[in-house]
Amino acid sequence: MRRTSQLVAIATCISTIASAQIPLITNIPARTTTSLNGTWQYIIDPYGTGFYDYRYQERKENDREAYWTTDIPVDKTDRKEHQFTDRYTLQVPGDWNSQAEKFLYYEGIVWYKKSFDFTRRNPANKVYLYFGAVNYEADVYLNGKKLGKHKGGFTPFNFEVPDSILKSSGNYLVVKVDNTRHKDEVPTVNTDWWNYGGITRDVQLIEVPQSFIQDYSLAIKKGAALKTLKNIPVEGWVQLNEWQSAKEVVVEIPELKIKKAFPVTGNKVALQFNLPTAELWSPQTPKLYNVVINTSTDRITDKVGFRTIEAVGKQVLLNGKPLFMRGICIHEEISPQIRRAYSKQDALQLLGQAKELGCNMVRLAHYPHNENMTRTADSLGILVWSEIPVYWTVDFSSTEVFEKARTQLTEMITRDHNRASIIIWSVGNETPVNPVRTNFMRNLISSARSLDSTRLVSAALEVNYQPGVNKIDDPLGEYVDLVAFNEYLGWYSGLPDKCRSANWEIGYNKPFFISETGAETQYGFHGDSLTRWSEEYQEWYYREQVAMFKRMPDNFAGLSPWILCDFRSPRRNNQTFQEGWNNKGLIDQKGRKKKAFAVLKEYYDGKAIGNGQ
CATH class of the missing domain: 3.20.20.80 (Glycosidases)
Structure with a gap:
């Protein structure tokens, strides 16, 4: 029975860790975004007081002493034992260790707060909150509601923002960042580099249609012979967040006069076609082609290079x-x-x-x-x-x-x-x-x-x-x-x-x-x-x-x-x-x-x- 309980606990923990990256939206530079970079307020919290009560239990969502709740007193009699102020600010993106001498060797919890207004480009759009990376553990709250958490100091994650939470004005985003090293984390406690803490990469709000292109892949077919640079086989896929409203996916490479349509029969659409010719990407000629992917509701662009890489016998072949x-x-x-x-x-x-x-x-x-x-x-x-x-x-x-x-x-x-x-x-x-x-x-x-x-x-x-x-x-x-x-x-x-x-x-x-x-x-x-x-x-x-x-x-x-x-x-x-x-x-x-x-x-x-x- 105890073994079963342990397995359930592990599975629950794994689900929590992975949840932030599902679905992970890619190709952020091609999206409609609003930057939340810049000056954020902070509170150093080495004891985790804003997260745990005096019994060391995680605070309830509406706990008035939780640091993700508002720090503004209702009136002069209201006791608030936390406060974000412009006297204490950090720049995002950036590590905290380099921004003030007191942070030089600090490892622990720092709470970040960003206040902002927001107007959607299209009222029908979905909104996601995207972090390029936070080192190491991030608990994310918007207007007092928890969106989720993420572990891993060097990879991106995103959360869908419910319409009921996001407002046109007076939003406040709070992130508990903890870079404490632990034996059961990746990396573990022992490394030969400094453990910079903080919101170290961009923070953005991403707007996408209700039906959008989540991800895609396009590359020369593995094992393709390139004796001549003609009729180069390319394959890949396009991942949609939902497919019922999309009839086809259209892939264009204007410079090569490529325009191919593929029927949508599920969330993942297979791609397969030939390039009549192409200049291959390499260190000598880092050629990138503009690629455009369209559905009836969404359009993204990217710059993509085509090349092959393989290990054959005793050689690496590019x-x-x-x-x-x-x-x-x-x-x-x-x-x-x-x-x-x-x-x-x-x-x-x-x-x-x-x-x-x-x-x-x-x-x-x-x-x-x-x-x-x-x-x-x-x-x-x-x-x-x-x-x-x-x-x-x-x-x-x-x-x-x-x-x-x-x-x-x-x-x-x-x-x-x-x-x-x-x-x-x-x-x-x-x-x-x-x-x-x-x-x-x-x-x-x-x-x-x-x-x-x-x-x-x-x-x-x-x-x-x-x-x-x-x-x-x-x-x-x-x-x-x-x-x-x-x-x-x-x-x-x-x-x-x-x-x-x-x-x-x-x-x-x-x-x-x-x-x-x-x-x-x-x-x-x-x-x-x-x-x-x-x-x-x-x-x-x-x-x-x-x-x-x-x-x-x-x-x-x-x-x-x-x-x-x-x-x-x-x-x-x-x-x-x-x-x-x-x-x-x-x-x-x-x-x-x-x-x-x-x-x-x-x-x-x-x-x-x-x-x-």
Whole structure:
């Protein structure tokens, strides 16, 4: 009986976690939106007083002391023990840690409030409240009524707003944001990056017709031969929120003179047609086509690139041609301002630095980055590895934790499955090898493929270092398309000259990828090449690594060193050379290039000439 109760409790919890993303509306830039970004009032609530009463029970919806209820007294005798005021404000989108010194290391609950008026463009429209991301747990209330909750700090979610709640004036939106780390969350308590809290991405009201296009997918058919760029088979689908009022879906690509109509027989409409010709998307030619999708009640547009990506034998093939990925890892952080990145300008800065390094690819670590990053990567021609934060030691034995991870995977893929730049979905980083973990990760891989079969699926594995040989024999390698691993020969293991005698044994006949490598240094600290933390040590490290890369087996498909820019990490406590920063960046906290930047750039420039990518 107790076991049954536990299962019911877990199922209820999973349903609550997932509810916010059903249905998740995609392609927000093409929608009719009203921004709720800007100045929000806040209350810091480390004890959760606004959520729990003195018996530590969740407050009732109409509890006058709940922080989601009005903070305006009825009269001078009315006691209110919470108040939102313009004396205490935060900017949204943005993390709270960078906006006031008292927040620097704060983890806990902060209540946000936004007052607004709203006029619908069309009185018949549905209205959804959309969050790009909130880290980590969000409870959302509008005019004192709870819309729902969401867990997951890096993926979008939305709620339909009932007509009975939304008013033309005097609305107040309250969000309880809690970035407290817990063992049974994704990620778990132990990470090597700072846990920025807050409403970190855009907040918008979305207006859609009663019958609207919820989502769509359009891509070159998997396995299609592209010997000539004629009669290219394309397939996909259009998801409608309800189908009874729509007779057909019309897909247009004006530049290619494509206009195809498909009958509606259910909520999901299958698409299949040929492109007479097309310029394929690639790093050299990041061609995007305007795509228009119409029903009798709704119309959306998007910019879409057409390309193929596959792992065949020992090679990764982009548009049927061998690809060498000249990558770099990136955290979603703007180090000069010590804040979470979120804007298009931030994306242009980070991806522009990657292009200057000679990269054709970035690994967005260790969580899905904001949509500006993936859309900007589309326009700049930068390939993307996108990852969920199944990191180090999440509880692999927990069904509840697995469902949280799968929900984040679903939200990541749902938002970005039409971005040509994304070629790899990653289900995790540096997870310990054991049967329970392998089953957990294998099931995530299966979920990724069921959601999107057109891309590669991978995970960043660890090296099995043994005397005389470095083995990649993690059993998870059997299930991934690209065998990726993190290696730090010369930093965590010996000195950089250890690379000279390194022998690699890859246990799988698949292309492999070095998903991390790097050494830490403080910009401006100089010594000889043996001096740890000096720029010369990092420079030597990269020279030895590059020499080793040139001796790698022929299934070596690329690398993404750790990392583009220095970033905050509470694990890094050398008070001379770190002071709360992971300084493995090739660019320092103030945007200055370290000596190793030139070493990697020289290697990449040479590979670009030889590889044609």
